[in-house]
Amino acid sequence: MFVVSGRFELTDVEYARIAPLLPAMTRQRGGRWRDHRQVINGIVFRVRTGVPWRDVPARYGPWKTLYKRFTRWQEDGTWARIEAMLHTEADAVGDLDWHGNADSTIVRAHQHAAGARKELSSSDAARREGLGKSRGGWTTKIHTIGDGRGRNLTSHLTPGQDSDTRQLVRLLDDVAVARPGGIGRPRKRLDSLSADKAYSSRGNRRSLRARRIPHDIPEKDDQKANRTRKGSRGGRPPTFRPHRYRQRNTIERLMNRRKQFRAVATRYDKLTCRYRATVQIADILIWLRAKPDRPKP
Structure with a gap:
């Protein structure tokens, strides 16, 4: 039975899944740590609503406690470990669909994230x-490979103007799902990959072939025309399966x-590592709340 004490909060079942990976509640100077579940619910409230930390309701505890716990668990890798554990659990029961899909989305950065720091006038500092x-202001792009059921496998952030084409190899390198019990090497190879024309390049296709990953990426019109113009020297057209490509809508979903999650839809975090943690928390909740896969007829 799912019991929810408030909107957006973790159920008993959801909290029980992630609790083993949370740091022990040791005694700190001034007393014990505030209850992890109360604090996580406050962090989830902030990520879901996008309110400033100071405006998180008092029932979750002091806002400074919420922010310190959020940043501490980002720095020590707790959020990343929780998401990795959910990947491993899903793979162990056959719930992780290894037919991956790649895409990206642009997020507008609020003035609290970008406008208050003079050093961002330097292009190097902004890129870091x-x-x-852009003409619309400061932006960040989230590049993602998701599984066939529309859940994150790996993501990274770049400035909003960066092209998708150059990010695919890095994403493929970052795919790694640990085996249950930590025995053996993590699985890194997808069964297949679908992506739109933005990822169509000779280098990307070469990298996918080297990894033995079948891929369904439509050719750009200029690439197709160039190959046709060369005749037999242009090589064969790349394999493309329309029925598999149609499943790419899962990454868009x-x-x-x-x-x-409004703190994802608009970037309020000044530091990219903090915003990355915000995206991770949203992905954790998506994994926790994914419905079981229906058996195919």
């Missing part, structure tokens, strides 16, 4: 924080689910 300047 994953911020890019993942982007939409992420942006239901």
Whole structure:
């Protein structure tokens, strides 16, 4: 039975899944740590609503406690370990669909994230924080490979103007799902990958073939024309399976689910590492709340 004490809060079942990976509640100077579940619910409230930390309701505890716990667990890798554990659990029961999909989405950076720091006038400083300047203002791009059921496998952030084509190899390198019990090497190879024309390049296709990953990426019109013009020297057209490519909508649904979390849809975090943790928390909740896969007829 799912019991929810408030909107957006973790159920008993959801909290029980992640509790083993949380740091022990040791005694600190001034007393014990505030209850982990209360604090996590406050962090989830902030990620879901996008309110400033100071405006999180008092029932979750002091806002400074929430922010310190959020940053501490980002720095020590707790959020990343929780998401990795959910990947491993899903793979162990056959719930992780290894037919991956790649895509990206652009997020507008609020003035609290980008406008208050004078050093961001330097392009190098802005790039370090994953911020890019466009006519619409500061933006960040989230690059993602998701599984076939629309859940994150790996993501990274770049300035908003960075092209998708150059990010695919890095994403493929970052795919790694540990085996249950930590025995053996993590699984890194997808069964297949689908992506839109933005990822169509000779280098990307070469990298996918080297990894023995079948892929369904439509050719750009200029690439197709160039290959046709060369005749037999242009090589064969790349394999493309329309029925597999149609499943790419799952990655678009993942982007939409992420942006239901307002602190993801608009970037309020100044540091890219903090915003990355915000996206991770949204992905953790998407994994926790995914419905079991229906058996195919």
